Amino acid sequence: MSVASESSTRLKLWGVRGSIPVPGPGTVRYGGNTACVEVRADGELIVLDAGSGIRELGLALEKEFGPRPIKVSLLITHLHWDHIMGFPFFQPSYSDKNQIHIFGYDGTDSSLQKILKSQMATPFFPIALYDLPGKIEFENLESMEFKIGKVRVRARQMNHPGVCVGYRIFTSKGSIAYLPDHEPYEASKLHTIKSDGLSPEQAKQRAREERDALVKFLLGSDILILDTQYTDDEYETHLGWGHGSLSTAISLAVDAGVRKLVLFHHDPKHNDETIDKMVRTAREMAAKYQGNLEVDAARERAEMTL
Numbered sequence: 001m002s003v004a005s006e007s008s009t010r011l012k013l014w015g016v017r018g019s020i021p022v023p024g025p026g027t028v029r030y031g032g033n034t035a036c037v038e039v040r041a042d043g044e045l046i047v048l049d050a051g052s053g054i055r056e057l058g059l060a061l062e063k064e065f066g067p068r069p070i071k072v073s074l075l076i077t078h079l080h081w082d083h084i085m086g087f088p089f090f091q092p093s094y095s096d097k098n099q100i101h102i103f104g105y106d107g108t109d110s111s112l113q114k115i116l117k118s119q120m121a122t123p124f125f126p127i128a129l130y131d132l133p134g135k136i137e138f139e140n141l142e143s144m145e146f147k148i149g150k151v152r153v154r155a156r157q158m159n160h161p162g163v164c165v166g167y168r169i170f171t172s173k174g175s176i177a178y179l180p181d182h183e184p185y186e187a188s189k190l191h192t193i194k195s196d197g198l199s200p201e202q203a204k205q206r207a208r209e210e211r212d213a214l215v216k217f218l219l220g221s222d223i224l225i226l227d228t229q230y231t232d233d234e235y236e237t238h239l240g241w242g243h244g245s246l247s248t249a250i251s252l253a254v255d256a257g258v259r260k261l262v263l264f265h266h267d268p269k270h271n272d273e274t275i276d277k278m279v280r281t282a283r284e285m286a287a288k289y290q291g292n293l294e295v296d297a298a299r300e301r302a303e304m305t306l
Helices: 054-065 112-118 200-218 246-255 272-288
Strands: 010-015 036-041 044-048 071-075 099-104 135-140 145-148 151-157 165-171 174-179 223-227 260-264 294-297 303-305
Touching: 010 054, 036 054, 036 165, 044 054, 099 112, 112 135, 151 200, 165 200, 200 246, 223 246, 246 260, 246 272, 260 272, 272 294
Parallel strands: 044 071, 071 099, 099 135, 174 223, 223 260, 260 294
Antiparallel strands: 010 036, 010 303, 036 044, 145 151, 151 165, 165 174
């Protein structure tokens, strides 16, 4: 993917899996790396999450840019291991000509910067974060709306254990929503929403309000990359785990008027054939709404253009 220009918004998927990398013969087509998405828009190079997929992205960037400096804006959704584990292996951070600006929200018990530093501390890694030659800058976000150059970014708290956000990126060519970890409000029974002291009816009302707000956040997105880790049957035994299901993903995308839904955060137990079946099921569900929703599953190295 060439250097970002004013002519298009492009994204490329480098990691699509949830929880843990699962390389092997059963995941060849969709991929086994954890979350990482590259966006090129309006002169900016934006990376969403630093799962194990960011290693391959870094190698590709080094090859593409050669001796030229690389400037990356890295947006972290949350600090669970599968979303940060690849950063120590991100090759551009090992050259002093490159700039990596890391955005994110502090976790419940520690800061974004401290967590990324800790995963590279002795005895976990041979090189400390602050020994990396690259120019690495952290920005702990407080506002839920900010800009990266000409690109406007909005964030929203997700229904997922701990501090976790989803991002919507507004470019000159359209918008991309990235919600890699999210449990549907209407089905989760508020397991991960602070609902202490609420009656069952009040909890249901709270869930409806939260879902309505999420629909508004996503309204009219061109591409929605959404946590769809479970089939509907699997979800019944994973309430409160913080992840989504097929039917709720379809209904959310339809209600928000999304143009294309990308099923994301594939379960580590799901092989290529299982994901094929989930895509077929999701498309059948979408067809019942008689709309124009396009549905596909996230696949490593797949590219999309607005």
